[in-house]
Amino acid sequence: MSLDISDLDVSIEGIGILKGINLLIPTGKMAGLIGHNGAGKTTLIRAIMGLLPVSKGTISFKGEDITRQPSHRRANLRISYMPEDRRLIPELSVTENMLMPAWANKIRDGEERLKWVYSLMPEIADFGERKALQLSGGQQKLVALGRALIPGRELILLDEPFEGVAPVLAKRLSSVIADLRGEGLTVLIAESDDTHSADLVDSTWRIERGAVSQSRKGDEP
Numbered sequence: 001m002s003l004d005i006s007d008l009d010v011s012i013e014g015i016g017i018l019k020g021i022n023l024l025i026p027t028g029k030m031a032g033l034i035g036h037n038g039a040g041k042t043t044l045i046r047a048i049m050g051l052l053p054v055s056k057g058t059i060s061f062k063g064e065d066i067t068r069q070p071s072h073r074r075a076n077l078r079i080s081y082m083p084e085d086r087r088l089i090p091e092l093s094v095t096e097n098m099l100m101p102a103w104a105n106k107i108r109d110g111e112e113r114l115k116w117v118y119s120l121m122p123e124i125a126d127f128g129e130r131k132a133l134q135l136s137g138g139q140q141k142l143v144a145l146g147r148a149l150i151p152g153r154e155l156i157l158l159d160e161p162f163e164g165v166a167p168v169l170a171k172r173l174s175s176v177i178a179d180l181r182g183e184g185l186t187v188l189i190a191e192s193d194d195t196h197s198a199d200l201v202d203s204t205w206r207i208e209r210g211a212v213s214q215s216r217k218g219d220e221p
């Protein structure tokens with residue numbers, strides 16, 4: 001298994017948020033993580049990224065226990081995430097924003113990887129020189145996805161990638177994510193419902209009040 005989460009508990013400021021989470025995503029597969037606002041999706045993604053401490057349980061990636069490894073180790077393991085709020089630097093150009101994780105993590109072939117991302121999403125290359133603040137919210141989501149793909153060559157965690165995106169761009173995002181299937185990437189897509197991810201994913205996991213269960217096709221949302 002690629003991503004293997006076992007009996008995971010996470011607390012924030014002493015309050016238990018995630019309880020006994022078990023979740024498995026095989027290498028090269030896509031999984032949906034579906035839950036209402038406040039269910040714990042972002043908390044789980046942040047825990048996998050090493051941005052929140054784990055109080056119990058383990059997170060393994062490709063057989064390596066990463067539960068207590070520092071967050072920068074995730075970049076070495078080629079794990080990355082796309083935050084819900086995009087977090088682009090408004091004053092920097094799109095290209096500079098895209099290359100930021102390569103600079104921060106000393107990724108040597110960042111420029112090459114950027115070319116690959118631009119071939120996947122040529123529309124970003126078209127506005128590469130523009131400042132991030134000049135883009136629409138949906139365009140910024142595309143850039144945030146592209147930026148996550150620079151270090152994220154093995155596993156990417158997408159936190160509500162379609163949230164607040166106009167239908168045409170949501171469709172485009174969805175087709176870019178579908179194209180990742182051929183790249184051998186393992187992908188987790190968090191959403192409040194499975195409108196956009198249902199056709200993309202190999203498995204669906206429901207999260208409710210910090211607890212996760214696997215749902216089979218046809219289960220009620």
Ligand SMILES: Nc1ncnc2c1ncn2[C@@H]1O[C@H](COP(=O)(O)OP(=O)(O)OP(=O)(O)O)[C@@H](O)[C@H]1O
Pocket residue numbers: 012013017035036037038039040041042043044160
């Ligand atoms: N910094 C924090 N301090 C206290 N409680 C927090 C903090 N961050 C999250 N929580 C709580 O943890 C729970 C899970 O939040 P989380 O953001 O993971 O949910 P979510 O499923 O991603 O929803 P959303 O889409 O609204 O972000 C919520 O009850 C939230 O109030």
